[in-house]
Structures are given as structure tokens and as C-alpha cells.
Amino acid sequence: MEFPEVSGDPLIDAAARQESRERVLPLMEKAADKAAQAARLDDTWQPLATAFNRGAELASTTIELGDLRSTQLDGDYSDPAAADKDSQLDERRTKLINRLDEPSITGECRKTTGS
Secondary structure, three states: OOOOOOOOOOHHHHHHHHHHHHHHHHHHHHHHHHHHHHHHHHHHHHHHHHHHHHHHHHHHHHHHEEEEHHHOOOOOOOOHHHHHHHHHHHHHHHHHHHOOHHHHHHHHHEEEEEE
16 A cells, blocks of 8 residues: 655645545555454454554544644634643644554564564
């Protein structure tokens, strides 16, 4: 499966977010689904399925956070609920980034792929 390159940062670039939403995210979700199917048949694929799922969730969260941040005026939100949502999404995104590098995931994926 080949993923298209997206020019720009989806967190701050509306065109990159749109391209990611339309082209990249569906492919990431498809890869996560395929890996989950393989993991149901053979549990040695579970770490890879988990990593793909986290990657797709990270992409989705980044797009959602970028959409929300594009509504800011002069760096602030007019609605306090939007500021709270930004904080929640940013915290979720940070946790997902940190969890992508968990030794249990990356080590098992490398062992499964033979590298």
C-alpha cells in the first residue's frame, strides 16, 4: 500500500488537512483494518495492528485539532468550550505520539516483520 505525500503540515495548513482527510486517512484506516483482520487470524500481527490503529487515530486527531485551530481569531477562541476541546485534543494527540514509540509496540513489530 502506497501512501501519497501531503505537502504542508495538516495541523496548520487547510489544504494539507483536506488532502489528508480525503486521500491519506482512508488508506491508513484501510491498513489498520487489514492488520486487524490478520491479527484475528494470527496474534503475532497484533502489535502491527495496534501501531496502524494508533497511527490512523493520530492522523484523525491531528486533522480534527487543525480544523478547530483554524477557527481561532488572533490566536484565541471566542468560545471557552473550543479552548477546552483544543486542550483535550492536544493532550490526546501528545499521548498518541508518545505511545507510537512504546517499546512493546515497536519491538514486537520489528520482530514480526523479521527486521
